[in-house]
Amino acid sequence: MSPEENSHADAPESTPRISLRAALLGGAVLLLATGLLLRLTAPEPVPIEVAPNLGIPVDTLILAPAALQHRVSISGMIQARRGVELFAEQAGRVLEVGAEELDRVTAGQLLMRVDPLPGEVEVARAEATLAQAKSELDLARAELERSQKLATSRVSSVSDLDRKQNSQRVALAVQRAAEASLRAARDRLAQRTLLAPFDGVLRVFDSEVGEYVSPGQRVGELLEVSRVRITIGLRDLDVVAVRPGMQAAVRVDARGRESHAGTVLRVAAAADSSTRKFPVQVEIENADGELMPGMVASVDLELGNRRQALLVPHEAVLRDFGLAFVYVVHSEPDGESVVRRRRVTVQSVPFQPGTLEVTQGLSAGEGIAMTSLRQLRDGSRVAPRTLHGARSTGGSRSDRLTQ
Numbered sequence: 001m002s003p004e005e006n007s008h009a010d011a012p013e014s015t016p017r018i019s020l021r022a023a024l025l026g027g028a029v030l031l032l033a034t035g036l037l038l039r040l041t042a043p044e045p046v047p048i049e050v051a052p053n054l055g056i057p058v059d060t061l062i063l064a065p066a067a068l069q070h071r072v073s074i075s076g077m078i079q080a081r082r083g084v085e086l087f088a089e090q091a092g093r094v095l096e097v098g099a100e101e102l103d104r105v106t107a108g109q110l111l112m113r114v115d116p117l118p119g120e121v122e123v124a125r126a127e128a129t130l131a132q133a134k135s136e137l138d139l140a141r142a143e144l145e146r147s148q149k150l151a152t153s154r155v156s157s158v159s160d161l162d163r164k165q166n167s168q169r170v171a172l173a174v175q176r177a178a179e180a181s182l183r184a185a186r187d188r189l190a191q192r193t194l195l196a197p198f199d200g201v202l203r204v205f206d207s208e209v210g211e212y213v214s215p216g217q218r219v220g221e222l223l224e225v226s227r228v229r230i231t232i233g234l235r236d237l238d239v240v241a242v243r244p245g246m247q248a249a250v251r252v253d254a255r256g257r258e259s260h261a262g263t264v265l266r267v268a269a270a271a272d273s274s275t276r277k278f279p280v281q282v283e284i285e286n287a288d289g290e291l292m293p294g295m296v297a298s299v300d301l302e303l304g305n306r307r308q309a310l311l312v313p314h315e316a317v318l319r320d321f322g323l324a325f326v327y328v329v330h331s332e333p334d335g336e337s338v339v340r341r342r343r344v345t346v347q348s349v350p351f352q353p354g355t356l357e358v359t360q361g362l363s364a365g366e367g368i369a370m371t372s373l374r375q376l377r378d379g380s381r382v383a384p385r386t387l388h389g390a391r392s393t394g395g396s397r398s399d400r401l402t403q
Helices: 003-041 117-152 158-190
Strands: 056-062 066-087 092-097 110-114 193-195 200-205 218-234 247-252 258-267 278-285 296-313 318-320 323-331 337-349 352-360 367-369 381-388
Touching (some): 066 200, 117 158, 337 381, 367 381
Parallel strands (some): 056 381
Antiparallel strands (some): 066 218, 092 110, 110 193, 247 258, 296 352, 318 323, 323 367, 337 352
16 A cells, blocks of 8 residues: 555544544633632632730739738527526425426525425424433533532532533533434425525426425426526637637527627636537626527627738648748739749638738738639739739638638
């Protein structure tokens, strides 16, 4: 086959190859045009602002002088000033009862009278014995006087005079014994009448007319309530500020929390072994009898004079190796806030276990960090949130404490 014939044979194969190239080229141009169109019609991008580092957020307490006067308010139960149990002292049948249980009685009032007949008989016998002893003593004295006269005249012997003197001494001893027996009989007769030993309230009185009582049998209990007492327990840090004679205010829930004047009567010199607290006894006048044993009351004690002090919550103070530290918030020239670790001297405030008094290291107007303390280091940047005044802090005590 000639060359011309070969060229005509290859022509059909080149035509499809050129068409494929044109299609690819056209697609590329179309994509490029579409991309340019989208780029031209897209909105302008908005830049994203990155928040600056504001530091560790902390609550900041601005220190200000506070009037400090120690006060404690502790609940307790009212008790009678004193109480006695009443017993029958002589056996016999009860003939008369002068009061009943829960009655108010006065000193010397009849409570119970036991049949006095056995006692009266005993007194009568003792009186007869005493009369006989007096008669014998008178006779012995008369005989001794005659013997002394006869001995002066030497009519009577010395031995007879000695016998008369001895007879007088014996008669005198018998009279004294009879007098003692009469006093004992009269005392036993008096014991058959039970009288109230002081003004008070009969909390218990079980005697009834016709009942037979035995010696030593308990018949009642008498409480003195003209003055009542409350015993409260204080910690060792608190009791050092209490002295006998200090004034106290007592508020009774059952009486609408009306305030009654009280006085610290006694302060224990040792702690109670079970509670580890020091008992303090407060006495309250109760002439009108409004305060009854068993009522719940609150005792308010104010200690010392008011003074100015810097108070901080206990949780704001860190302790390392027995030393106390706080983080003081400072404002830098560039407007940033940082904390500086500072050593301070603090002491406990009586009756406020959640509060400390700063005695050295801080001044009024400075701010200290209250929160995030474990995250802070000396020089840490912070974002303070200001608190003004001393923040109230509570304790884990069961007593209600106030400042």
